[in-house]
Amino acid sequence: MTEDEFSHDSAHARPFIDAVIGMRLAIKQFYHQRIRKSEMSDLTYEMFQVMVVLWNKREANQQDLANAVQKNKASLTPLIDNLCKRDLVTRSTDANDRRNNVIRLTEKGKLYERYIHPIQKEFYELLLSEIDEEDLNAVTRILNKLVGRVSTE
């Protein structure tokens, strides 16, 4: 194997990596644009991710939130600061375990939930306008499989 072949071979993951990075960016930009044009326009995409978890679970500690949105605990502190500042959530110390904060939706935060469905529906239909559901599920499965493999290294 010559040096050209070696370097060519080792770059075979590049198209895949670029595709993943591109997909994530496209998702973020899609949602960001829709959020900005909705009644939730004071939310960033990152805050929105946290809110989605809370709309589903109603309340959670910060560690669980961090896990759910796949972010670092330390990143959650300013994110939740900003959500509190916008009166969308409250943060209180968990009486049963004072290492934990409980994050809950405010009434304002609960109202925002109604704006999420049309955006999610639009996104999902956009995906299905391009590929069929079987392929979408297959890609999801394969990605999760790869995550599992890469994460253990």
Place this chain on the structure above:
Amino acid sequence: MTEDEFSHDSAHARPFIDAVIGMRLAIKQFYHQRIRKSEMSDLTYEMFQVMVVLWNKREANQQDLANAVQKNKASLTPLIDNLCKRDLVTRSTDANDRRNNVIRLTEKGKLYERYIHPIQKEFYELLLSEIDEEDLNAVTRILNKLVGRVSTE
């Protein structure tokens, strides 16, 4: 359709989105860990991405670099600042068009290229240890297809 069914339906993209986010995070963490343990340990993953483009193209203007790594022009300014600070690249005004800067590798920057191949090779082999090459290429194609569709909206 009841409200439960409506909200359930509109969240069908969620597993896919989570998988994409997880995959990107896994890629970043994989490379970051390997870079930190290599001779390139003064590089962040983001700087590494820029360097990869330069190792391939030898020199580029900032706009092309930004496009290649799928980042915002404004993000490139501090990134390249930091690469210059580490004496890995130089930045000079393009004599043919003074709106452009030309970014070039230094000798030190060129030396770093030798450390990239083992990492890329390891990552690629990791992927192929979990799925076959056909599936990897199929996922790549589908993601790029979806990016194209989502980006035009």
Place this chain on the structure above:
DNA sequence: TTCTAACAATTAAACATTTAACTATTACTG
């Protein structure tokens, strides 16, 4: 019971990202 280990959240420092506005430069139009 005491001590150690583990855990949640925060902090500091460095790095990164986005938007909008700006400046200097170049291209294009009339």
Place this chain on the structure above:
DNA sequence: CAGTAATAGTTAAATGTTTAATTGTTAGAA
């Protein structure tokens, strides 16, 4: 040629991310 439009890069302000260290709290072991 003059004026307008477009472009590359920078800046400011706000937001976000990571690592390591820290503090306070709880769990577990002896």
